[in-house]
Each structure stands twice: as C-alpha cells, then as structure tokens.
Amino acid sequence: KAGVTQTPRYLIKTRGQQVTLSCSPISGHRSVSWYQQTPGQGLQFLFEYFSETQRNKGNFPGRFSGRQFSNSRSEMNVSTLELGDSALYLCASSFTHKNTEAFFGQGTRLTVV
Amino acid sequence: KNEVEQSPQNLTAQEGEFITINCSYSVGISALHWLQQHPGGGIVSLFMLSSGKKKHGRLIATINIQEKHSSLHITASHPRDSAVYICAVASNTGNQFYFGTGTSLTVIP
Numbered sequence: 213k214a215g216v217t218q219t220p221r222y223l224i225k226t227r228g229q230q231v232t233l234s235c236s237p238i239s240g241h242r243s244v245s246w247y248q249q250t251p252g253q254g255l256q257f258l259f260e261y262f263s264e265t266q267r268n269k270g271n272f273p274g275r276f277s278g279r280q281f282s283n284s285r286s287e288m289n290v291s292t293l294e295l296g297d298s299a300l301y302l303c304a305s306s307f308t309h310k311n312t313e314a315f316f317g318q319g320t321r322l323t324v325v
Numbered sequence: 326k327n328e329v330e331q332s333p334q335n336l337t338a339q340e341g342e343f344i345t346i347n348c349s350y351s352v353g354i355s356a357l358h359w360l361q362q363h364p365g366g367g368i369v370s371l372f373m374l375s376s377g378k379k380k381h382g383r384l385i386a387t388i389n390i391q392e393k394h395s396s397l398h399i400t401a402s403h404p405r406d407s408a409v410y411i412c413a414v415a416s417n418t419g420n421q422f423y424f425g426t427g428t429s430l431t432v433i434p
Contacts, residue, residue, distance in 0.1 A: 221367070245421055255411065255424035268421055302368055304422065306415075314415055314422070316360065318367030 214238065216305050218317035225324050230291040233320045237284050237305030241315075244286035246278060249300040249319070258301075261286050262308075290322075298324045328352045331412050331425035338432050344399040346428045348412030351393065355417040359386050359397045362409045362427070371397070371410075402432045 217236040225231050237244050245260035245268075257270040261280035278288040284305075290297055300321050306314035329350045338344050348357070359371045372379050372386040374395065379386050383402075388395040399406055412425040 247422070247424075254426045255413070255422075257421045257423075260421055270421075300367070313373070314356065314358070316358070316368055316370045318369070321365075321367075 216303060216315050216317035218301075218303055218320050220320060221318065223320060223322050225293050225322065227293055227295060227324055229293050230289060231293060231322060232287050232289045233301050233322070235286045235288075235303035235305070235317055237286070237303075238315055241305040241307050242284050243306045243308060243314075244280060244284065245304050245314075246286070246288050247302045247304070248272075249302060250296070250298070255302065258288065293324045295324050298322060327426075328423040329412055329414055329425040331410075331428050333428060334426065336428055336430045338402050338430070340403060340432055340434050342402050342432075344402050344406075344430065344432075346397045346410050346412075346430070348395045348397070348425055349393060350395075350412075350414045350423070352414065352423060353417045354414040356415045357388055357395050358413040358415070358422075359395075360411040360413055362411060364408075368411070399430075402430075404432045404434050407431050 219234045243262045246258040247255045249255045259269045264280045275291045280286045300319045302319040303317045304314045332347050356375045358373050361369045374388045383400045385398040409427040409429050411427045413422045
C-alpha cells in the first residue's frame with residue numbers, strides 16, 4: 213500500500229507570505245501528527261489530528277495551524293512567514309492516536325527568504 | 326529534560342566497521358522508531374520496534390523495554406550509510422513522538 217505522502221517536497225517562500233503543506237496518510241489511518249525540524253531545535257511536535265479533531269498541540273505560535281479532512285488528509289498552514297520558519301516539516305500517520313503502527317512521510321523542506 | 330537521549334552525537338568510522346548507536350528513553354512507549362536522514366534530504370523510517378530485535382540487510386535494531394534502551398547496529402559499514410540517525414519514541418500516554426537529537430555518522434572509504 214502507498215506510504216505517507218507529503219507535498220510539496222520542497223518549497224521556497226518569501227517572508228510575510230503564508231504556506232500550506234499537505235500530508236496524505238496511509239489508507240485507513242485516522243491520526244496525523246506534524247513535526248518541525250530545525251538545525252538548532254531538532255524535531256519538535258506541532259500538533260496531532262484524529263478524526264478531524266485536533267487532540268494535542270505543541271508549543272508553537274498561533275501562526276501555525278492545521279486541519280484534517282474527512283478522508284484523513286491533513287494540511288498545516290503557516291501565516292506571516294519568518295526566516296526562522298525555514299525547516300523540514302514532517303508528518304506521521306497511524307491508525308489510532310497511540311502511534312503504535314505509525315509511519316513517517318519524507319517531509320517538506322520549506323525555505324523562507 | 327530530554328525524554329530521549331542518543332549517543333554518540335557524532336561518529337566517524339572506517340568502511341567495513343561495525344557501528345552501534347544507542348538510544349535511551351524515560352517515558353512509557355508504545356513503539357520506538359529508528360529514522361535515517363541524509364544531508365538535505367527527507368526522513369526515511371528504518372525500523373519500528375515494540376519488542377525484541379529486527380534485521381534488514383546490514384541493519385539490526387534491538388530494544389529492551391525493561392531497561393528503556395534501544396540500539397541500532399550497522400554491520401560492514403559503507404560510505405552510503407553516512408547520514409543522521411534519529412531515535413523516535415511513540416508515547417503510550419499521549420499521541421505524539423519524542424525524538425532524540427540524532428547521531429551524525431560519517432563512514433570513510
């Protein structure tokens with residue numbers, strides 16, 4: 213079966229713009245979680261969605277938001293981009309919110325200039 | 326306080342050497358993942374473990390749930406194994422992963 217698909221893989225945006233990233237989970241998976249990887253901070257938890265509801269949120273400003281659709285696909289949005297938002301954004305999907313059988317996407321690399 | 330600790334942070338090896346990367350965690354987990362990331366690249370999941378040992382080619386991953394410790398071994402290392410290896414644990418009380426800071430491996434021909 214197809215793996216977790218993140219689109220786009222690479223993206224360049226200008227400061228002040230907004231960006232939307234997409235994560236399509238493995239078929240049947242209902243939980244999608246998002247992570248940010250920066251050189252200084254490593255991988256940090258952004259938020260998790262299960263059955264279209266945000267269940268948990270990390271310590272990020274309100275400029276970072278997300279949603280999940282009825283087909284379990286999830287999007288995350290970052291508004292008013294800052295240079296420090298340049299990072300690899302990674303999503304993971306699992307059948308339940310317990311992440312026992314979780315699979316990772318390859319990530320979207322965002323560069324803000 | 327880091328929920329996941331990896332060692333070593335950096336590792337340089339000669340081609341053909343046996344390599345071990347260690348991961349210790351302090352939270353209760355439902356599963357542990359080993360991830361690989363090449364420079365500038367995305368992340369590839371190598372293993373998902375909840376007990377025992379798994380082997381895939383030259384890579385072996387083990388986990389000891391009682392000791393809250395996992396190891397990733399690479400036998401007959403090759404320059405293409407040069408990458409950052411990240412340990413990720415899935416918390417059994419929440420719904421998020423905790424990540425180690427990664428081990429940067431360089432294999433010299």
